Amino acid sequence: AKRDGRGVFRFFEPALDAAARKRRQLELDLREAIQTGQFRLNFQPVFNLKENRIAGFEALLRWNHPTRGEVGPTEFIPVAEETGMIVAIGEWVMQEACRQAAAWPEDVRVAVNVSPLQFRNLRFKAVILQALAHSGLAPHRLEVEITETVFLDGEDHVLDLLHGLREIGVRVALDDFGTGYSSLSYLRSFPFDKIKIDRSFITGVATDDGAAAIVRAIVDLAGALHMETTAEGVEDGDQLALLRGQGCGNIQGYFFSRPVEGAGVAALLSTVFAQ
Ligand code: C2E
Ligand code: CA
Numbered sequence: 001a002k003r004d005g006r007g008v009f010r011f012f013e014p015a016l017d018a019a020a021r022k023r024r025q026l027e028l029d030l031r032e033a034i035q036t037g038q039f040r041l042n043f044q045p046v047f048n049l050k051e052n053r054i055a056g057f058e059a060l061l062r063w064n065h066p067t068r069g070e071v072g073p074t075e076f077i078p079v080a081e082e083t084g085m086i087v088a089i090g091e092w093v094m095q096e097a098c099r100q101a102a103a104w105p106e107d108v109r110v111a112v113n114v115s116p117l118q119f120r121n122l123r124f125k126a127v128i129l130q131a132l133a134h135s136g137l138a139p140h141r142l143e144v145e146i147t148e149t150v151f152l153d154g155e156d157h158v159l160d161l162l163h164g165l166r167e168i169g170v171r172v173a174l175d176d177f178g179t180g181y182s183s184l185s186y187l188r189s190f191p192f193d194k195i196k197i198d199r200s201f202i203t204g205v206a207t208d209d210g211a212a213a214i215v216r217a218i219v220d221l222a223g224a225l226h227m228e229t230t231a232e233g234v235e236d237g238d239q240l241a242l243l244r245g246q247g248c249g250n251i252q253g254y255f256f257s258r259p260v261e262g263a264g265v266a267a268l269l270s271t272v273f274a275q
């Protein structure tokens, strides 16, 4: 028990106290990570099945913590979002992704994940313009990945922003498609360049008729709307064969390649892929 300023005893669950302390430490460490540059990007290839080549890479944030080692984004991004630090981190990601991609061949794109808070930030468009200008990356080589949670802020504002990106020439992908509540209605409101089919559907695509039917429907729908598709989290050859048969345009996942360091991009690009 602790006595607070007004002489009232407060009882803490020890476990809760420990969780709160851990969380506060993570917050402090994140702040330090931004200042001392502990982040880097890995890149996972997106393979175009029809063209039989790597069409681009998704930038994935990595944090090398000084004492804990690698801390995954699923642990620290929620904290970065709650504290607003994602805005600064996201700005670094945008600049770094464009900087590295500018050295790749011209027909290879880079995809960058954008959190709702970052997207909503008033400077977001300026950050993109600056990253493009500094790196010299052509706008059509940048693809921004958003999830439908950005629309919870009010659709009109979000649509203005999306059209603004489109005017610059930047591509927009709808990430984790199918996991939200109203994915379909968002497809009607904006002409996304690409739909990324969530891994949860791909996992069962070769073994579960329901999952296969959903994936087929998404691919057909995307085709009718002139949107590209990428299947996320493809882990084996059976899934790949099925997706190819269904006309899915691109695959991404451990079966083709895990995310690699920036230095590994060139080796992947020089690999020849048998049909
Ligand atoms: P996401 O955008 O859906 O990214 C795909 C995640 O799936 C990545 O995890 C990737 O490593 C993983 N993955 C790829 N292929 C496979 C596979 O075949 N099997 C399995 N089981 N997983 C696969 P990662 O890198 O841990 O990132 C997790 C999430 O963190 C991302 O999900 C994204 O929401 C977020 N994230 C990562 N980098 C950034 C960033 O720079 N900014 C923001 N805002 N979010 C990011
Ligand atoms: Ca993504």
Ligand code: CA
Residues within 6 Å of the ligand: 175, 176, 196, 198, 232
């Ligand atoms: Ca995703």
Ligand code: CA
Residues within 6 Å of the ligand: 176
């Ligand atoms: Ca995801």
